[in-house]
Amino acid sequence: MFMKAFLVALIAGICKIDNRIFGMTMIQRPLIVGTLVGFIYGNPVEGMIIGAQFELLSMGLVGIGAHSGMPEITLGSALCTGFVLGSGTGTEVALALALPISTFATTIGYLTWIPLNHLLSERAKRAAEDGNTRTMEICQWMGLFNYFFFPFLVVLLGMLVGAPLFEYLIKVIPAFITDGIKVASNMLPALGFALLMQLTYNKELAPYLFIGFVFVAFLGMSNVGVAIVGAILAVLVFNSSNHANKEVAVDDNEI
Template sequence: MFMKAFLVALIAGICKIDNRVFGMTMIQRPLIVGTLVGFIYGNPVEGMIIGAQFELLSMGLVGIGAHSGMPEITLGSALCTGFVLGSGTGTEVALALALPISTFGTTIGYLTWIPLNHLLSERAKSAAERGDAKTMEICQWMGLFNYFFFPFLVVLLGMLVGAPLFEYLIRVIPTFITDGIKVASNMLPALGFALLMQLTYNRELAPFLFVGFVIVAFLGMSNVGVAIIGAILAVLIFNFSDRGNKEVSVDVDEI
């Protein structure tokens, strides 16, 4: 139990420092985090499915500005995937808990690693004014350590304390409540799409949305087939628009 909790926390910590070490490889996204946690429990396919559901939920969640509190989807997906695979329950309850857990992770961040890194950045600025490169280097490494250690600690404690509590709640919660949670959780991926549409929807793109809806609703095509058709349409539009934007060269002797 402890070893699996430790490995899940280690995955969360490494994924959390992705953009600070690896150059934004997107391993902090729920799809990747869920798959990696699935490997810990010997079920990567189920982990990928759970991560994909969290990904749908979080597609429209973006942080705009330095102080916008975007939910900690990395920590939330690691904890919820660990809860589901560790207890052997369905994904519905965990999906319903994904946003509350992620929001709690954001709150912990604003109480721990974010203010600590602010203090370190201020100290690094003062060291830069003095030309103290050694202190600047220490502050940089300490900031990286904060962004790894505290998420690691949050997930480790969550797995050790929260997983048994999660299993207990699944056993004692009445069936009609869990059934209601399942119905509500099935709507959450649609909510993620709706949030994403608020950012991208306009009159130029609306026809493509309805084309995809018609293909799925009336032809029964899978998401992969729709994605392939979308890619083909994107290539055609790019080719035709690029052809129309080419400048026509005129020889002076022809005038």
């Protein structure tokens, strides 16, 4: 139990510092985090499914500004995947836990590594004004350790304390309540799509949305099939727009 909790926390900590040391390889995304946690529990496919569901929920969320209050999706996906795979419950339960756990992790962040990082930044600024490069370097590495250690600690404690509690609650909660949670959680990916559409929807893209709906609702096409058709349409539209731009450029040169 402790070793699995430790490994889940280690994954969360490493993924959390992705954009601070590795150049943002996107390993902090729920799809990757869920899959890695799935390997720890010997079920990478289920982990990938949970991560993909979490990805659908969170892909419409955009953080604007330094303190946007976005849910902590990296730690949330690690904890949710660990809870669900450790207890053997269905993947539907993971989405019901996603937002509460992510929001709680965000709150912990505002109380720990975020204010500490601000203090380190201010200290590094003063060191830069004094020309003290050694202190600047120390602050840099302490900030990196800060963004690894506290998320690691949050997930480790969450797994050690929360996982047994979660397993107990799943056993004592009546079946009709858990069934209701599963039904409600199936609506959350649609919420993620709705949030994304608020950012990207326009009259030009509307036909493609309804084409995808027809493929799924009336023709029974799978998500993979719709994705392939969407990729083909994207290539056709891209090539068509490039051809039109080249014709306009030629006309301008003739004038």
